[in-house]
Amino acid sequence: MDFYGCIVLLQGLLVLGSTAADNDRGQTLAAEAQQHTALSLEHLAIVIQNQPSTFHIRRGKAREKELLKQAAQLGQTPPHIILLHEFPDYEGVWSILPALPLFSASVTADSWILFIEEETQVSLSALLTVLSRYPASEEWFLGKRLHDSEASIIHHYAFAEDPSAFGYPDPAAGWALSSNYVNFVSSLFQIALFIWNEGKGPKLTPVPEFCRTPVAHCVTTFTSYLPNCGPPVSKTDLFVAVKTCKKFHSQRVPVVKKTWERDAELLEYYSDVSDESIPAISLGVPNTDRGHCGKTFAILKHFLSDAVPKTDWLLIVDDDTLISLPRLRRLLSCYDPKDAVSLGERYGYGLVQSGYSYPTGGAGMVLSHVAVSEIISSGCRCYSLDAPDDMELGMCLKNLNIPVIHSPLFHQARPDDYAEALLSSKEAISFHKHWNIDPITVYNFWLRDAKQRDEL
Numbered sequence: 001m002d003f004y005g006c007i008v009l010l011q012g013l014l015v016l017g018s019t020a021a022d023n024d025r026g027q028t029l030a031a032e033a034q035q036h037t038a039l040s041l042e043h044l045a046i047v048i049q050n051q052p053s054t055f056h057i058r059r060g061k062a063r064e065k066e067l068l069k070q071a072a073q074l075g076q077t078p079p080h081i082i083l084l085h086e087f088p089d090y091e092g093v094w095s096i097l098p099a100l101p102l103f104s105a106s107v108t109a110d111s112w113i114l115f116i117e118e119e120t121q122v123s124l125s126a127l128l129t130v131l132s133r134y135p136a137s138e139e140w141f142l143g144k145r146l147h148d149s150e151a152s153i154i155h156h157y158a159f160a161e162d163p164s165a166f167g168y169p170d171p172a173a174g175w176a177l178s179s180n181y182v183n184f185v186s187s188l189f190q191i192a193l194f195i196w197n198e199g200k201g202p203k204l205t206p207v208p209e210f211c212r213t214p215v216a217h218c219v220t221t222f223t224s225y226l227p228n229c230g231p232p233v234s235k236t237d238l239f240v241a242v243k244t245c246k247k248f249h250s251q252r253v254p255v256v257k258k259t260w261e262r263d264a265e266l267l268e269y270y271s272d273v274s275d276e277s278i279p280a281i282s283l284g285v286p287n288t289d290r291g292h293c294g295k296t297f298a299i300l301k302h303f304l305s306d307a308v309p310k311t312d313w314l315l316i317v318d319d320d321t322l323i324s325l326p327r328l329r330r331l332l333s334c335y336d337p338k339d340a341v342s343l344g345e346r347y348g349y350g351l352v353q354s355g356y357s358y359p360t361g362g363a364g365m366v367l368s369h370v371a372v373s374e375i376i377s378s379g380c381r382c383y384s385l386d387a388p389d390d391m392e393l394g395m396c397l398k399n400l401n402i403p404v405i406h407s408p409l410f411h412q413a414r415p416d417d418y419a420e421a422l423l424s425s426k427e428a429i430s431f432h433k434h435w436n437i438d439p440i441t442v443y444n445f446w447l448r449d450a451k452q453r454d455e456l
Contacts, residue, residue, distance in 0.1 A: 092351025143169030232329035235265035294385030312337035346406035358394020362432035
């Protein structure tokens with residue numbers, strides 16, 4: 001991943017976290033709220049971070065409709081509402097940073113831009129009251145502050161000496177930028193320079209009214225990343241492919257069998273050698289120390305063959321992926337298998353330089369049967385057997401105009417690698433890696449439904 005790819009990968013890590021001095025500053029501003037002119041909704045732009053699929057477009061438009069209704073009830077000119085799915089020509093728009101110049105045209109001087117998820121609920125009247133505490137003529141970055149509890153691989157072990165020094169916003173609670181800040185970062189170079197300029201830009205100011213869990217004082221609240229779209233898809237509509245190799249047959253495969261394999265109706269292990277005791281199937285692809293692109297594309301072709309029952313969905317996971325198949329099947333009920341769908345934890349490579357998005361392999365990659373058919377029929381292939389399979393797949397998906405749909409319930413790393421607040425709902429679908437953990441304990445605590453835990 002190149003320098004810019006790392007930037008867009010870490011959407012939340014915009015600037016250094018706030019210190020005690022920042023908290024004091026916020027308290028001082030709150031006491032001076034009466035000195036600031038009251039804001040109106042015309043001084044506000046709201047970015048709804050929805051995605052380019054039927055389900056997410058529908059949810060984004062529902063949130064827009066609800067916000068416009070609030071504005072009408074307040075008797076004010078509505079805020080300018082931006083739906084991310086309306087920018088299909090900008091591959092990196094989901095990572096926000098490359099899109100800031102696009103958004104700057106939607107905000108006027110001394111105004112605000114608020115970023116929310118599809119399911120983030122906002123009280124517009126209360127929001128205006130809170131934002132009036134902070135002069136929009138200054139550079140402000142507001143949100144619910146999160147920080148890593150320990151140095152994390154997902155953040156490249158940044159601030160290893162003191163992870164709590166690095167603050168980033170909880171996307172579910174919403175976060176805001178003053179127009180002065182948005183207009184300042186009007187070029188990609190300035191964005192990169194601003195973020196990495198040794199913390200000399202505005203730090204994240206914690207705003208207690210930006211919330212994930214509803215409490216009395218909250219301006220924003222959040223429901224769930226695991227919506228109820230009706231009955232989960234059938235077990236027979238999901239085919240699970242587990243990538244393994246001979247050296248892990250006795251180490252990792254037993255963990256899969258003791259945890260989540262029992263929730264799969266259709267599952268096969270694909271290895272570099274056949275092993276009837278598992279059973280594991282060899283697709284004629286030798287094991288590689290990295291990448292595994294050859295094995296993944298062999299799985300895609302095998303999935304379309306008569307050797308595999310035809311199903312709507314394919315899940316490809318590593319042998320050290322821990323996953324909740326019941327929750328995944330519930331999530332899949334929100335998507336139409338007749339569409340070309342790619343779903344997982346989305347990362348980006350070089351997005352500010354016309355790069356591409358890709359679903360991280362360790363978290364689990366979900367593809368509809370239609371998507372797999374389009375990938376294989378397009379002639380897309382690996383440039384080498386050990387090329388990174390998820391990134392190669394991302395390039396194929398971009399060329400086919402198949403968007404990578406992101407769900408934050410998929411995780412490329414272990415629970416300890418994420419801020420506790422991001423996992424508090426216990427609705428995770430997957431985690432990855434057995435390093436320094438008891439994988440069965442992690443699965444039982446985070447991924448197995450309470451009513452099923454006694455079975456272990």
